[in-house]
Ligand SMILES: *[C@@H]1O[C@H](CO)[C@@H](O)[C@H](O)[C@H]1NC(C)=O
């Protein structure tokens with residue numbers, strides 16, 4: 730992967746004003762130096778103890794949240810859980826519509842956003858938890874402290890596990906990672 734097109738993810742990309750074409754493909758280096766090291770708001774997902782990547786990938790709570798959100802009672806009406814508890818977010822640029830941060834792991838909220846897209850253009854969505862930086866990583870603030878975000882991303886096509894290739898990336902020493910990734914498809 731080219732360093733100049735390294736990945737910064739999801740809600741973070743929105744917050745720092747990238748109109749990302751895909752949740753995890755903001756091209757930081759291309760945008761330099763605008764906004765480097767600016768603080769980013771704390772996410773709403775629980776903190777897995779120490780700020781290490783190991784703590785993030787092994788925190789059982791993220792799996793519990795994702796598995797719970799895939800239970801029949803929690804799958805939004807008119808949707809089907811296609812995969813759950815995956816470790817990568819969806820990477821499907823040609824079908825990407827938009828993404829935003831949620832305050833809880835809430836598939837219903839994400840489904841409502843999908844339903845609100847005009848012309849029934851939204852066909853599915855991906856919810857996940859992301860390890861994101863608390864500052865836009867830059868040479869002057871490498872590997873900032875992490876925060877943890879609930880993300881909803883909408884797509885114009887059905888999603889499958891085959892699309893969950895987005896396993897984050899390294900930005901100025903900060904490792905963006907995803908956990909608890911669920912995919913839902915809409916019945917039309
Ligand atoms: C959920 O995913 C995690 C990895 O993120 C894995 O360790 C765990 O075994 C999975 N749990 C289930 C029930 O699939």
Ligand SMILES: *[C@@H]1O[C@H](CO)[C@@H](O)[C@H](O)[C@H]1NC(C)=O
Nearest residue numbers: 832833835836837838839841
């Ligand atoms: C999930 O989102 C729905 C729709 O926005 C809302 O009605 C519900 O209260 C939310 N649930 C939680 C636990 O936040």
